[in-house]
Amino acid sequence: MSSTTMTTLRRRAVTATAALGLALLATIPSAQADGGVEAAAPVTVDFTVTGPNGVIFDDEITTDGHTVNPPSGGAHPCDGTNNGANPTPGATPTAALDDAAALGGFDWDGVWYASFDDYLVTTIDGHTQTADDFWLIEVNGVATPVGGCQFQIAAGDQVDFTWTPID
Numbered sequence: 308m309s310s311t312t313m314t315t316l317r318r319r320a321v322t323a324t325a326a327l328g329l330a331l332l333a334t335i336p337s338a339q340a341d342g343g344v345e346a347a348a349p350v351t352v353d354f355t356v357t358g359p360n361g362v363i364f365d366d367e368i369t370t371d372g373h374t375v376n377p378p379s380g381g382a383h384p385c386d387g388t389n390n391g392a393n394p395t396p397g398a399t400p401t402a403a404l405d406d407a408a409a410l411g412g413f414d415w416d417g418v419w420y421a422s423f424d425d426y427l428v429t430t431i432d433g434h435t436q437t438a439d440d441f442w443l444i445e446v447n448g449v450a451t452p453v454g455g456c457q458f459q460i461a462a463g464d465q466v467d468f469t470w471t472p473i474d
Contacts, residue, residue: 401455
C-alpha cells in the first residue's frame with residue numbers, strides 16, 4: 308500500500324474510534340436537566356430532632372440523596388458524593404433532615420461551604436446555633452466524622468440532630 312492509502316486508513320480508524328467513544332459517553336447517566344443530581348435509592352430510617360426544649364420530630368422517614376435548598380445555603384446536591392466522600396449517590400443525614408422538615412412542618416437552614424462541598428446546619432425549627440450551642444449530627448449514636456451531605460446512611464439507621472452545648 309502507498310503511504311497516502313495508509314494515512315487515509317489511519318485517519319478513518321481514528322475518526323471511527325472517536326465517534327465510538329462519543330457514542331459511549333452519550334449513554335452514561337448524567338445530572339438531570341434541572342441541575343439536580345440523580346436520585347439515590349430511597350432508604351427508611353428512624354429520624355429524631357431534639358431541640359433545646361425537647362423533641363421537635365421523631366418518626367420513621369423514607370429519604371434519598373437529593374438536592375436540598377435551605378434559605379441561606381442555596382440549592383446544592385446532598386447525596387454522599389459531596390467532596391468525593393463516596394463514589395455513588397446515597398441517602399444522607401442532611402437530605403433526611405430536609406425530608407423530615409417537609410413532613411413535620413418545621414424549617415431548617417444551613418450555610419454552604421464550597422471548600423467542604425457541604426452545609427453547616429445552623430437552624431432547625433427557629434433554634435439557631437450560638438457560641439455556646441450547635442446542632443450535632445449522629446448516626447447510630449456516633450457523631451458523623453464528615454458533613455451531613457458527605458455521610459451516607461442506610462436503611463434502619465437511627466439519625467439524630469441534637470441541640471448540643473459546646474463544652
